[in-house]
Amino acid sequence: MFQGIPIIGIVGGVGSGKSHVAHLFGNLGCLVISSDKQVTEAYALPEVLNQIRQRWGDEAIGPQGLINRKLIASKVFNVPAERQWLESLLHPVVANLRDAVMQQAAQQSERPVAFIWDTPLLFEVGLADRCDAVVFVDTPDDVRLDRVRRSRGWDAGELRRREISQWPLDKKRRLSHYVITNAAETPDSCPATKDPARPPEVDSPVASVDGEISGSCELRRQVRQVLSRIVSDLRAN
Numbered sequence: 001m002f003q004g005i006p007i008i009g010i011v012g013g014v015g016s017g018k019s020h021v022a023h024l025f026g027n028l029g030c031l032v033i034s035s036d037k038q039v040t041e042a043y044a045l046p047e048v049l050n051q052i053r054q055r056w057g058d059e060a061i062g063p064q065g066l067i068n069r070k071l072i073a074s075k076v077f078n079v080p081a082e083r084q085w086l087e088s089l090l091h092p093v094v095a096n097l098r099d100a101v102m103q104q105a106a107q108q109s110e111r112p113v114a115f116i117w118d119t120p121l122l123f124e125v126g127l128a129d130r131c132d133a134v135v136f137v138d139t140p141d142d143v144r145l146d147r148v149r150r151s152r153g154w155d156a157g158e159l160r161r162r163e164i165s166q167w168p169l170d171k172k173r174r175l176s177h178y179v180i181t182n183a184a185e186t187p188d189s190c191p192a193t194k195d196p197a198r199p200p201e202v203d204s205p206v207a208s209v210d211g212e213i214s215g216s217c218e219l220r221r222q223v224r225q226v227l228s229r230i231v232s233d234l235r236a237n
């Protein structure tokens with residue numbers, strides 16, 4: 001909890017659809033905090049850019065002061081010591097940004113239903129302990145590869161290099177409290193019923209709702225059900 005607001009962590013494989021699922025939680029009145037986006041914010045800070053330049057030279061920073069993501073990815077996903085150095089530079093900055101966003105949201109008159117931490121390294125960096133619930137987004141390997149091929153132009157090697165820098169998926173799944181299946185290959189095509197700002201009450205308790213796969217309406221149903229369950233469990237305790 002952060003000032004009485006639940007924290008829900010989203011984990012899963014690279015390209016599993018964590019951000020997509022997080023967005024659906026956002027439609028239900030939650031506030032999504034994306035670590036990948038906050039990393040991008042950190043890269044706008046001169047002190048961060050200076051350190052990057054000192055370590056990897058001018059070619060790591062483009063003419064407009066934007067980092068060269070491809071070059072940095074090739075360094076950090078091939079040499080663990082380079083990755084650890086970058087993480088030790090960025091993660092404290094991201095932690096401050098995250099806390100500032102939560103602090104501000106908690107002071108608003110309309111407080112979020114929950115904070116959604118869309119944080120790929122949630123377990124690896126010890127943030128799962130701060131979550132009231134962790135949700136694993138389960139997506140078959142071939143679907144994930146297909147998605148990152150299409151959306152980011154990655155090949156299987158790029159996906160694999162990132163994955164071996166993370167905890168194994170079966171371990172993350174085992175340590176999570178809920179599983180949401182996001183295997184559909186279709187884009188969001190749910191009929192235009194607006195999600196309510198608050199999650200509906202759910203009568204039957206379901207600890208895991210994986211299994212059924214029938215497009216994005218099914219995905220929304222799972223998200224709504226998981227959120228209702230988390231909120232009602234926290235109220236009961």
Ligand SMILES: CC(C)(COP(=O)(O)OP(=O)(O)OC[C@H]1O[C@@H](n2cnc3c(N)ncnc32)[C@H](O)[C@@H]1O)[C@@H](O)C(=O)NCCC(=O)NCCS
Binds near residue numbers: 035120
């Ligand atoms: C290396 C960088 C420049 C590559 O940028 P790129 O645009 O190619 O990827 P992007 O940032 O969108 O990340 C995509 C995915 O890669 C994986 N990934 C990113 N960083 C890491 C990491 N340090 N360890 C393992 N996987 C990672 C995650 O699954 C992430 O969702 C960038 O990922 C980065 O700065 N990473 C270090 C910061 C970090 O640890 N980020 C993870 C979230 S806190």
Ligand SMILES: Nc1ncnc2c1ncn2[C@@H]1O[C@H](COP(=O)(O)OP(=O)(O)OP(=O)(O)O)[C@@H](O)[C@H]1O
Binds near residue numbers: 014018020120182184
């Ligand atoms: N159910 C779905 N149907 C179709 N496309 C999807 C679905 N879920 C995710 N995608 C697409 O797959 C791509 C990867 O999804 P997303 O960025 O949410 O994954 P991620 O798990 O957050 O990735 P990363 O680990 O890199 O942060 C995106 O282009 C997204 O729009």
